[in-house]
Amino acid sequence: MLDVRRLRLLRELAHRKTIAAVADALTYTPSAVSQQLTALEREAGVPLLERTGRSVTLTPAALRLVEHAETILAVLETATAELASARSELTGSLRIGAFPTAVHTIVSPALVALSRDHPLLELLVTELDPAAAPAALRAETLDIALLQEYDYVPLAPEPGLDTEPLFEEVIHLATLEPGPLAAQSDCPWIAGTPGTLCHEMTVRACLAAGFTPRIRHHADDFGTVLALVGAGQGVALVPDLGVLSVPAGVTLTALPTHRRTRLAYRRGTGAHPIVAAARAALHAAATDRAAGA
Template identity: 70%
Template sequence: MLDVRKLRLLRELAHRGTIAAVAEALSYTPSAVSQQLAALERETGVALLERTGRRVTLTLAARALAARTEPVLAALAEAEAELAAYRTGLTGTLRVGAFPTAVRTVLSPALVTLSRTHPGLELRVSELDPAAVPDALRADAIDVALVHEYDFTAGPDEPGLETEPLMEETVHLAALAAGPLRAHRAAPWIAGTPGTLCHTMTVRACEAEGFTPRIRHHADDFGAVLALVAAGQGVALVPDLGLLDPPPGLVLTPLATRRRTRIAYRRGHAAHPLIAAARTALHTTRTPPIPPAVGDRGKPGCPPDAPPPLERHR
């Protein structure tokens, strides 16, 4: 019978690409990962890895086996969740990952509710960019997470994971002067670090309007982004939850672009008591989108209505 632990290593190699990355994610040594995968090859009697120097690639047989591993791990997770339901009281550790604006606005009240409702629960929070969440969940580094996507950055479904909708926000153009997105095509722009969803969304939203933004500054904290806008350093796109304390003098123009937050967890874990408690707390205490303190209603001259819907890119 195939060893589930070895199958999991193969699954991780299919996702991460290198033995070193698998070893780092799962707290193994690279040699231990190599030994386990070699043992899996012997057990199956089929070549799973093609070795070229120090690099390895998966054979077609290995990719087929890795794909078959996902439903096996999901079935085991469902069995684990069913057994956990028989325990009395909710105890143990719940590890939650979330992006910065969600930590202070959405996650914090949910943590208060969880602590009061389940005092035996130990809560641990990690700040994670949504792009890092799938690997963290599959590696069992966290149990549940908050992720987001924009209209222009929706990605493919992640194998082995499930998500459910939590909330939706409006994205605003933050500037010192009124006008639709295309009116700021010549302005310098402020965006997130390249590789983040916020950076990608900014670039694609501008491209949908017929221009490529000239990005002068990169900042991942929306407070810093708004401070740069207020200092006349450029314009930026900011969702509702990034507008908690906007500096005075900003013009915030609501766009048709939306940011959607979802709850993510490993497939088969939805009914696990820990995950179910987290889901319930998040849905119960979720913070609705916060209207901007300045903008179309707070500064004369800013158009009262959002511009026409932008073309949606996926």
């Protein structure tokens, strides 16, 4: 019989690529992860890992087993959700992961509604870049999270997760002198930290306009980005949620480019009463925000 906990470790190794990364994410020691995976190999009766020095790769049998593990883990989540549905009141914790501007505008009103309707529910919010959210969901450090995609940076399929649309925003070009995106090729640029979706979106949007941006400053807070634009330090791309307060002199030009935010949660948990309550509250907050905007 295959051990479910060991299957989860194998699934994490398929996503995180190294035993050290799996150990760090799931609060194991690397040696403990290695021992559990070796035990899983004995249970499976076939080699699952190919070891070369300190690195490991998954065998074809292991990759097939990971596909089965995704199904098994989703079924267990569904069973847990059905059992939770029998309770008369929501208790326990709800862990939400969201990017900063959504925490201010969408998550905060949702928290007010959840606290009012489910006073025994413990609400925990983690601010993080959407690129880090899928791994946190699979590691079970989050229950629900907000993911992003841009026209030029589509959302990659995430095994083991379900997603649904939440809201969509227009992207604006923030400048001191109005002009089209293609005219900003000689300007210095302000973009997010390398590795973030915002940084990748800026680079790809500029490439689509025919030039490579010369990025002078890196900032992940859009208030900081707009302040730098206002100080004459460059131009930037900013989504709707980031333009709640615009410094004097800064011009915003709406582009035919959009950012879409989706809710994500582990497959099988969507009907769990706690996750379902979070989904409803976040959709209501997004609807109210769109009506107010």
